[in-house]
Amino acid sequence: MGIWRKPDSMSLVFIVLGTLMLLFIFVPLVKTIFSSSPGTLWNTLLEEDVYSSILLTISAALMATLMGLLFGVPLAYLLARRQFRGKRFLEAIIDVPIVIPHTAAGVALLFVFGSNFLCGKVFDGIGIDFFRTFAGIVIAMMFVSVPFLIDSAKEGFKAVDVRLEKVARTLGASPWRVFLRISLPLAWRSIFSGSVLMWARGLSEFGAIVIIAYSASFLGWNTKVLPILVADRFDFGLYYTLPVAALAILISLIAFIALRSIAYRGEKP
């Protein structure tokens, strides 16, 4: 609690500009959520193509995040610990999916994973097809969102003093054990919050998915991810799409807040 002082002119201008920025973020979210009555939201949720879409979106994003953890965390560890030529270039490449148009990313993925192409043929051999399938949605989400996980995990590993790992080695631990008992637990918070970001980013992906898997069959339904569902309904008018949009925002928000509070549990603000 400081003593109230009259703010100077710069603080006043910054406070006004900052407030406008916050309103710009808050108002559309809040207005959309409250545009539909709870009853309408509930009824919308019970529509088959809505709840199947929610399930599909959440599970595909989760699958993408798990794949991201499996392949991305080892890469992040290497980038945090090893020095080699071309490392900066590699780190830049990893962030490319964030900056390119996501529809273009979808096309690029289709060009590699489509059944007539290189990787597509390999996966076709083991019965995995990517065009208009759950797997297609997963790789589209993974492509555009995994940089968040890799970057966050890399920073987490960098923050672990390399001497802790060295001491652990002298105490008889193999590199595997050092990684599992020292590096991973100490970087866990960064990895987890990177995973949450990746998952949330995956949930909201539209561009890449619309190219590779506009709709897919999932648990017996033929359904599409939430962002595509919102866009589809918009073709029938704004008020038709509002409750779905509100649900999409609410679900993302609740999940995001819940997971972040797990990651920062016990930490002072």
Add this chain to the structure above:
Amino acid sequence: MITIKNLRVNLGGFLLQNINLDIKSGEYFIILGPTGAGKTVLLEAIAGLYPVLEGEVWTDGREVTRLNPEKKGMGIVYQDQALFPHLSVEENIAFGLKVKKCSKEERKAKIAAMAETVGIPHLLKRSPVTLSGGEKQKVALARALVIEPKVLLLDEPLGALDPETRERMQRELREVHRRVKVTTIHVTHDFEEAVALGHRVAVLNDGSIAQVGTPEEFLHHPSSEFVARFALSRNIFTGRGEDGENGHALIDIGGVRLRAVTESRGEVRLSLRPEDILISREPLQSTARNCFQGTVTEIADRGSVVYVTVTLPPDFVCLITRQALDELELKEGVRAWITFKASAIHVF
């Protein structure tokens, strides 16, 4: 026992080379060198934590140069302690024992005994984050020692501590070594620490070993200007302490009996800063307890200050200003008095 033959290590910019050391079983060996001389890297190279370009490391008659660090049986303690922050003190110490698949009972017994040895039984349940510097150092020491390493590597273990804690830790380190008797390599930039703890000392300068010897050999036969500069920074004596009057100790250092404030008796090593000694041509009337007459045998000019050696015997090196030298008309061969307080004597 550990032998290092022609070790060569790339420090990224310069090389450590021609590192040859023969360290006896149970010896407390000091590597002394200025900051940035590559002392930490040398320890890591010995432990297998840093790549070695050339040369060999042998322990107990076996070549271990390229063995993985987990197979070498060398414990390391870093200046910043490097305790695992997500584990309790007890779990930190248990880490190496768990890797060795010790049974739970054996683990508990070993941890308890080691905690007793380094004096931290009351800290076992604490988180390392809450400990003071000295406490952390003891935990790091216990963690390294509990796996009974062939060699203990100490990287500036006292460097991060405040002066008071450092002195206490220095004593405790020697006490722990006396009990555990593990072959120890301790690197430091502090000459006094080297003299206080080391059975033998190696001086590292410009990427190679400049001199190896006992602290006494260093003081009396420094092999280079660099070693001499280290040696000049302290008067170091070995002597026998006994009870004097008023609770003072009388320490016989070979002909001269010094009054000192210390609890130590028997064989002791002590140091005296050159700047704490006053020189005069007549005996001084003062509260200082130690006053002796001798002969000026050497005057070493260091610019605005001068090191004057007064031989009683033994030799005392005193630091005075140029101006004082001129005023006292000191030159080699003249008689002079040296005076210093009992409290200026630092007993290890």
